[in-house]
Amino acid sequence: MRASIIGSGNVATHLAKALHQAQVEIHGIWSHQFENAVLLAKQVGAKAVRQISEIIQDESDIVLISVKDDAIAEVAAQLRNYRGIVAHTSGAIALNALSGNANYGVFYPLQTFSKHKNLDFSQVPLCLEANTNQNLQQLKMLAALLSNSVFEVDTEQRKILHLAAVFACNFPNYLYGVAQQLLAQHQLDFDIIRPLIAETAQKVQTALPIEMQTGPAIRNDQQTLKKHEDLLKGHADWLTIYKLLSEQIKKNR
Ligand SMILES: NC(=O)c1ccc[n+]([C@@H]2O[C@H](COP(=O)([O-])OP(=O)(O)OC[C@H]3O[C@@H](n4cnc5c(N)ncnc54)[C@H](OP(=O)(O)O)[C@@H]3O)[C@@H](O)[C@H]2O)c1
Numbered sequence: 389m390r391a392s393i394i395g396s397g398n399v400a401t402h403l404a405k406a407l408h409q410a411q412v413e414i415h416g417i418w419s420h421q422f423e424n425a426v427l428l429a430k431q432v433g434a435k436a437v438r439q440i441s442e443i444i445q446d447e448s449d450i451v452l453i454s455v456k457d458d459a460i461a462e463v464a465a466q467l468r469n470y471r472g473i474v475a476h477t478s479g480a481i482a483l484n485a486l487s488g489n490a491n492y493g494v495f496y497p498l499q500t501f502s503k504h505k506n507l508d509f510s511q512v513p514l515c516l517e518a519n520t521n522q523n524l525q526q527l528k529m530l531a532a533l534l535s536n537s538v539f540e541v542d543t544e545q546r547k548i549l550h551l552a553a554v555f556a557c558n559f560p561n562y563l564y565g566v567a568q569q570l571l572a573q574h575q576l577d578f579d580i581i582r583p584l585i586a587e588t589a590q591k592v593q594t595a596l597p598i599e600m601q602t603g604p605a606i607r608n609d610q611q612t613l614k615k616h617e618d619l620l621k622g623h624a625d626w627l628t629i630y631k632l633l634s635e636q637i638k639k640n641r
Contacts, residue, residue, distance in 0.1 A: 389530055392416040392443045393434070394463055395454035396424035398501040399477050401431075403452060403534075406509035408432035410533040415446040420455065440466040448472055450530060452495055461485050464492075473523050479550030482543045483517050493518030493527050496546055497535075500557050509534055515541035515549065566626055598640055605637035 389412055393400050396419035407414055414434035419425035425436035437443060443451055444467060451470060453463050454477040464486045467474050474486055475493040486492035496515040499507065514531040516538065518524035524540070531538040541549065564585060568578050591600045604612040613634060620627040 389413075389450065389526075389533075390415055390448045391530070392418075392446055392448040392451045393428075393454065394418050394440065394443070394451060395420075396428040397454065397456075398503045399497065400452075400454035401428055401503045402501045402507070402509065403454060403477070403497070404428055404432045404434070406534045409509075412530070412533060415448045416443045418443055420459075443467065444470045450475060450526065452477060457481055464489055473518070473526055475518075475527060479515075479546055479553060483519065484543070487519070491519065491523050493523050494543075494546065495527060495531070496541070496549075498549060498553060500553075500561075510536050513537040513539060515539050515546055517542055517546065563629075566629075601637060601640060603637070605634035606641060608638060608641065 391407055391412055392415045393404055393407075394417075396417065400417075400419075404414060404417065408431075414429075414432050416437040417425045417429045417432075417434045418437050418440050419428070422436065422438055428434075429436040440463065450473045451467060452475055453460055453467075455463055457478050457480055460476045460478060460481050464474055464476070465488060468488055470489065471491075473491045473493055474489045475495040476486065477495050477497060479496050479498070481494075483492070483494055494515070494517040496517075498513040498515055501507070512535050514535045514537065516524060516527045516531055517540070518527055528538060567581055571578055571581065588600075604616070616630060617627060620630055
């Protein structure tokens with residue numbers, strides 16, 4: 389199989405490297421800013437193109453669109469005459485956002501990707517959807533070259549997966565950031581708390597999170613809760629979050 393890529397951000401970079409490693413030939417790479425396409429293309433032996441129309445004429449079987457969600461429809465519209473499969477990588481965008489194309493699908497990797505943080509792509513769950521069974525089979529073939537974890541997921545299920553991912557990944561990471569700032573304000577290094585973060589994530593690999601909840605809210609330790617709220621007096625937003633999350637945790641007692 390031969391692929392082309394639209395985008396050069398976090399996901400496009402990981403996908404391009406995984407495809408390259410799996411010896412899938414990458415033809416063209418287009419990015420909003422040409423120099424970003426050049427940087428990525430160099431790493432995976434591909435050609436950076438200045439115009440999306442150059443992708444239409446190349447000999448790839450699939451073009452993966454990995455740009456910001458709001459730009460997917462606009463990019464797909466420029467690929468109307470492409471004969472291969474046009475697939476986006478978003479958790480939040482419906483399959484039919486690509487319905488102006490002849491062959492289309494979704495190639496959603498359910499993981500958190502940062503461009504400069506390596507990960508083992510063979511462990512990344514790939515959630516697939518396509519407009520025809522034949523296109524789905526093509527996507528499955530490609531996915532199997534990259535990952536040991538491939539799922540067929542429709543648009544409605546994918547929306548929920550994405551929402552769950554925001555709760556399970558994006559929000560905890562924001563809260564790690566609050567912890568980071570609290571520690572820094574008191575000359576404490578973030579390293580001290582890293583084992584706690586690792587163990588919290590590790591525990592739910594073999595148990596369910598509601599069963600693993602610890603802390604003052606689940607114990608309903610009123611005095612400790614009050615002390616924490618006092619410490620947050622100068623941080624109105626964090627205090628609101630603290631109170632809301634503590635109330636929700638108490639409901640699971
Ligand atoms: N990051 C994740 O963990 C993750 C996980 C699963 C799925 N996704 C999905 O993967 C897609 C890409 O996410 P990402 O995190 O890789 O994003 P990102 O790192 O922020 O990269 C965004 C990409 O969009 C391009 N872009 C920005 N504005 C554009 C425009 N107006 N027209 C065309 N292209 C434009 C950028 O091009 P330039 O850099 O050249 O400006 C860049 O290549 C999204 O659909 C996202 O929902 C992300």
